[in-house]
Amino acid sequence: MIVKAEMVGKESGELCESGAEKMSSQMRGDDTFEGNACSLGLGFPLQQRKLVVVGYALTSKKTKSFMQPKLEGLARNKGIVFVPIDQNRPLSDQGPFDIVLHKLLGKEWRQILEDYRQVHPEVTVLDPPDAIQHLHNRQYMLQEVAYMNFSGPYGKVSVPSQLVIKRDASSIPDAVNIAGLRLPLVAKPLVADGSAKSHELSLAYDQYSLRKLEPPLVLQEFVNHGGVLFKVYIVGEAIKVVRRFSLPNVSRRDLSKSAGVFRFPRVSCAAASADDADLDPGIAELPPRPLLERFAKELRRRLGLQLFNLDIIREHGTKDRFYVIDINYFPGYGKMPEYEHIFTDFLLSLVRSK
Numbered sequence: 001m002i003v004k005a006e007m008v009g010k011e012s013g014e015l016c017e018s019g020a021e022k023m024s025s026q027m028r029g030d031d032t033f034e035g036n037a038c039s040l041g042l043g044f045p046l047q048q049r050k051l052v053v054v055g056y057a058l059t060s061k062k063t064k065s066f067m068q069p070k071l072e073g074l075a076r077n078k079g080i081v082f083v084p085i086d087q088n089r090p091l092s093d094q095g096p097f098d099i100v101l102h103k104l105l106g107k108e109w110r111q112i113l114e115d116y117r118q119v120h121p122e123v124t125v126l127d128p129p130d131a132i133q134h135l136h137n138r139q140y141m142l143q144e145v146a147y148m149n150f151s152g153p154y155g156k157v158s159v160p161s162q163l164v165i166k167r168d169a170s171s172i173p174d175a176v177n178i179a180g181l182r183l184p185l186v187a188k189p190l191v192a193d194g195s196a197k198s199h200e201l202s203l204a205y206d207q208y209s210l211r212k213l214e215p216p217l218v219l220q221e222f223v224n225h226g227g228v229l230f231k232v233y234i235v236g237e238a239i240k241v242v243r244r245f246s247l248p249n250v251s252r253r254d255l256s257k258s259a260g261v262f263r264f265p266r267v268s269c270a271a272a273s274a275d276d277a278d279l280d281p282g283i284a285e286l287p288p289r290p291l292l293e294r295f296a297k298e299l300r301r302r303l304g305l306q307l308f309n310l311d312i313i314r315e316h317g318t319k320d321r322f323y324v325i326d327i328n329y330f331p332g333y334g335k336m337p338e339y340e341h342i343f344t345d346f347l348l349s350l351v352r353s354k
């Protein structure tokens with residue numbers, strides 16, 4: 001298949017609208033595209049570039065939130081077309097793709113992708129299934145952050161102390177004691193595969209109630225953070241941070257007065273943006289940019305992932321003690337400001353770097 005477009009000399013390297021439109025319609029109908037040079041009055045094309053074909057295999061929810069008309073339009077103008085992958089047809093019969101984007105569940109799909117990567121090493125699969133798998137278990141999800149033991153002039157980043165309980169809820173109080181974990185504790189399902197159940201969290205206030213929890217789970221110390229968290233979106237080298245409302249502080253007094261287990265299913269997705277809220281500056285201040293840049297670069301390398309976000313909190317009453325509490329693969333980029341530009345630039349950079 002020849003997929004070639006004549007690009008003209010706009011500084012940004014963007015296609016002019018008519019050329020781009022023609023390109024995508026021909027892509028759909030015909031295997032071969034010879035793009036038109038659109039003229040800037042110079043009479044000749046200044047640049048030649050291959051069309052970038054991105055296959056995507058996403059849930060319908062993700063397709064809806066991510067594949068927005070603005071993204072597709074901007075992509076088209078930059079010479080990128082998004083093509084849905086048909087899961088009922090062999091992957092190798094589709095495309096050819098330059099890049100495959102995916103977020104689907106299941107062993108079968110993982111195997112299909114692994115096989116495809118073997119046969120098509122020239123295609124960038126974002127991201128490698130085994131690296132994503134690492135995030136699907138909360139026992140390992142934050143492991144690399146803990147190993148990094150990140151500390152520098154702008155602050156320290158670590159993970160809350162946590163304990164894995166595989167079975168037997170009656171043993172939890174003793175296990176918590178032995179591990180020296182301090183209440184309250186956030187109980188999180190061990191599996192973080194994106195299913196509704198994997199987002200069913202609870203907060204346990206007292207030792208006795210810990211027996212009511214349902215393993216397998218991770219028990220994580222609740223860190224007071226002033227009720228605001230930072231969602232740090234990563235797209236390759238690009239980083240965007242937004243504020244979200246989060247669980248409020250739990251005081252020692254609250255703790256002595258309360259008992260039981262409080263369930264909070266899907267709390268983080270229900271949380272509103274706190275970007276425009278009138279907040280205490282000590283709570284609202286974003287983590288320093290240089291800290292995030294250094295930290296994200298190293299974490300990206302360790303995880304072998306390009307598309308993820310981190311939930312980061314700042315310990316209440318401190319300026320520079322940060323904790324990573326969650327890492328999500330291919331998160332809701334639709335909610336990330338300017339994601340259309342960032343994502344399309346990223347896709348182009350991948351192709352260029354090949």
Ligand SMILES: Nc1ncnc2c1ncn2[C@@H]1O[C@H](COP(=O)(O)OP(=O)(O)OP(=O)(O)O)[C@@H](O)[C@H]1O
Binds near residue numbers: 200247269311325
């Ligand atoms: N250790 C902690 N200390 C304080 N608050 C926490 C802690 N862990 C979780 N939370 C709160 O609970 C929310 C949900 O936790 P977490 O992000 O781990 O769950 P999730 O279901 O994986 O979320 P997402 O929808 O982002 O994938 C967080 O956004 C934060 O408000």
Ligand SMILES: O=P(O)(O)O[C@H]1[C@H](OP(=O)(O)O)[C@@H](OP(=O)(O)O)[C@@H](O)[C@@H](O)[C@@H]1OP(=O)(O)O
Binds near residue numbers: 065103
């Ligand atoms: O639903 P949204 O678009 O908001 O995206 C959420 C995403 O759901 P989706 O992948 O099904 O779309 C979640 O993925 P799973 O853990 O469930 O796999 C998780 O990554 C959340 O953190 C995302 O919210 P964000 O962190 O960006 O606010």
Ligand SMILES: [Mg+2]
Binds near residue numbers: 268311326
């Ligand atoms: Mg989260």
Ligand SMILES: [Mg+2]
Binds near residue numbers: 192326327328
């Ligand atoms: Mg999560």
